[in-house]
Amino acid sequence: MNILKFKNISYRDGDNIILDNISFEVNAGDFISIVGPSGSGKSTLLKLCSHLKSPTLGTILFNGEDISKSSPSSLRKDIAYCFQTPYLFGDTVSDNLSFPYSIRDRKVDMERINYLLSIFNIDKDFFNKTIINLSGGEKQRVALIRTLLFEPKIILLDEVTSALDVDNTLTVENVIRDLNNTGLTILWVTHNPEQSKKHANKILTLENGKISSLEVIK
């Protein structure tokens, strides 16, 4: 059953056509790699999924419901988005990891935080670290943990390993694969051809704002 459906989606930025009449479906549990040259509309596609932008034309359905008619905040809690350049706010890691709890009026669950820190190979004492002292790779992992605290239904990853070294890339890939095995739907934008085929069951290729292929590989 499809969890996400793009129906004739176009997106324009002024006179520029970023996405042109795109239609495809994402099934629950899919791991889709989205590939294509720079400027082909990959990041815009993810922003449309998380409703940070609205399409100029067409409809996006999440669980059969038109996302333009649902609550943007609750939709974004279900469809988590991890940006290419992670933005950590406040002063410390704790400011970032407690934010998802504060917007839900929930108490911070240290057990859950420590579990996620451990699967991303990060020490527990990281929670109180100041973000200014973190490396690019550490920032990206903190940003990933921040999006995973409340078990979203879909996770959108925009080149999240581009700033990571080989070991950390492997750690992130394995965590994402494991999450996919538990049923989480993944849409992963990547420039790395090897990575795109590693765990994905489908590869969506974009070119000049159009789908040039949607390949089922597993």
Added chain:
Amino acid sequence: MNTATMNVSSLLIASVLVIISMGFSYFQKLKLEKETLIGVIRAIVQLTAVGYVLNFIFGLENPLFTTMLVLFMLYNAAYNASKRGKNIRNGLLISFVSIGGGTAVTLSILVIAGAIKYEPYQIVPISGMIISNAMVAIGLCYKQLISDFKNKRDEVETKLSLGADILPSSIELIRDSIKTGMLPTIDSMKTLGIVSLPGTMTGLILAGTPPLEAIKFQIMVTFMLLSTTSIAAFSACYLAYKGFFNERKQLR
């Protein structure tokens, strides 16, 4: 209390001060002579006209005219502040409500406390002071808000993407802007009497009021400027930030 007076010949002699300034400009080739002359003429004409208007209104002693004059000042201040925030949606209305709210609350407290009377000779100058202070403050707030929504777009979008509503996504930007608007008032408060001898106190002393009596008025003025600035800055930022989002909680 002695009423201060000044005869016209003294004022004419004082105009030598303007000639000194123009002389500097001429010898230093600053080319400011024309600007200075226009500025001086405008100041004389505008102040004389205001003097006649105030004389007329003070003579009427009609609360309706006083209120209308305050509303006129409010509109002009709101118009000027909204020009500072050209990217602020409904800037004129937000400015009018914010400055008006701050002015109304402050004046009400002062009148109820018996610190001032609702008489034109007290309400008009006090309103002028607090309205212009609030205008400058919210102009600064708008400038900061516009700059923050441009430069901290990633922060806001990251918080939105985590499922936050528009207020928690923008709260740091709002706080930053309120602070920016209020800091000049707080800073000038800290240096009162050390760096600056404030206008109200100086004016009263020049007009013959004993310094200790003048200080009481100055303390009241300080409190009312602080209150109006904080109410206006707070209201303006909280009303203006929503204009940076569309109805789908996306950044414009």
